[in-house]
Amino acid sequence: MEKINKKWLLKKRPKGMPDDSCWKLEESPIKELEDNQILIKVMWLSIDPYMRGRMNDMKSYTDPVALGEVMTGESVGQVIQSRSDKFQIGDYVAAHLGWQSYIRCNAENPALMRIFPDLAPIQAFLGPAGMPGRTAYFGLKEVGKVKETDTVVVSAASGAVGSVVGQMAKAIGCKTIGIAGGKKKCDFVKDVMGLDYAIDYKSKTFKEDLTKACSNGVDIYFENVGGEVSKAVAELLNPGARVPICGFISAYNSFNSDSSKLPETPFDIFGALNPVPEHRFFVVTEFINDWDRATQELTEWMRQGKIKYKETVLKNIESAPQGLRDVLSGKNFGKQLIKVSD
Ligand SMILES: NC(=O)c1ccc[n+]([C@@H]2O[C@H](COP(=O)([O-])OP(=O)(O)OC[C@H]3O[C@@H](n4cnc5c(N)ncnc54)[C@H](OP(=O)(O)O)[C@@H]3O)[C@@H](O)[C@H]2O)c1
Structure with a gap:
């Protein structure tokens, strides 16, 4: 069956708390992979405070999201198709490639990072291990x-x-x-x-x-x-x-x-x-350059029970805008996540 990607595009720059009219949910069929590409099925999307700043057309340490572009964000998921030697089907990855339910990208994309579920639950790579x-x-x-x-x-x-x-x-x-x-x-x-x-x-x-x-x-x-x-x-x-x-x-x-x-x-x-x-x-x-060292130490402290953490989960990619409003108003308790798929 043809797979459909759901992605949130930025439609309008907000004033104050962003309402639903700031985004548009677009659905599109996923094209066949080209050489060196992979397809990731997103399982968890992270919602983070910095996303609000990226919705403004203002100078900051990084560029704003352009109108019509996929809303910025990091997610974790599993490689379900691969035409690259770098990632095998079944590998888990964190990908800073926006609010979407599937990610089709080049395996060399620097926004990808391999993650290891034996070190921590995969969604923790968007939280204390991420x-x-x-x-x-x-x-x-x-x-x-x-x-x-x-x-x-x-x-x-x-x-x-x-x-x-x-x-x-x-x-x-x-x-x-x-x-x-x-x-x-x-x-x-x-x-x-x-x-x-x-x-x-x-x-x-x-x-x-x-x-x-x-x-x-x-x-x-x-x-x-x-x-x-x-x-x-x-x-x-x-x-x-x-x-x-x-x-x-x-x-x-x-x-x-x-x-x-x-x-x-x-x-x-x-x-x-x-x-x-x-x-x-x-x-x-x-x-x-030191991220690997930090991840290693953080996951070790988590394993030893020295780092305890809370998560707040909303279901489905459709809830991402609400998740951001919740973070900006303190409704989240601990890491705000969106459960995109099993
Ligand atoms: N510089 C970096 O590289 C970097 C990276 C990641 C995050 N950050 C920053 O780190 C901070 C925390 O991010 P996080 O991801 O850990 O979010 P978080 O703490 O999990 O969630 C945001 C929390 O901020 C508090 N908050 C919201 N509105 C507030 C207000 N008006 N006054 C006071 N507190 C308010 C709420 O907690 P309470 O209910 O306790 O108020 C809310 O739960 C943010 O400022 C974020 O931008 C920076």
């Missing part, structure tokens, strides 16, 4: 220059990146404080991830609770959210503190292609302090 895990790993070690005597604060602490940051810092011996939204997420941060403190930024007593938990100040603030959370942590930074700026999700819906005024960012908040703490934005791809 891009978010590596982001945590390099952000904490290389940008944060973590030491065991540090007090480490991480925001979006129950999420895909934050949960790995917090547990890595704990395993290194740091005093660890995770900031998250609501009791359920905070209970996970404290009781399951095992951080020393979990602070709810939605609570009326947020600033007092944070100040009490950070009784000796803060040496590393791993920035994921921006806004009021960053302002509260900024007051507690110790001399010599480092602030790896991984992201600032609270502002993502306020960056719009046609807005003249940019929202406040962590660069405004930390740059205005006196003295200015060491702070910089980093992208996980800066460390691409």
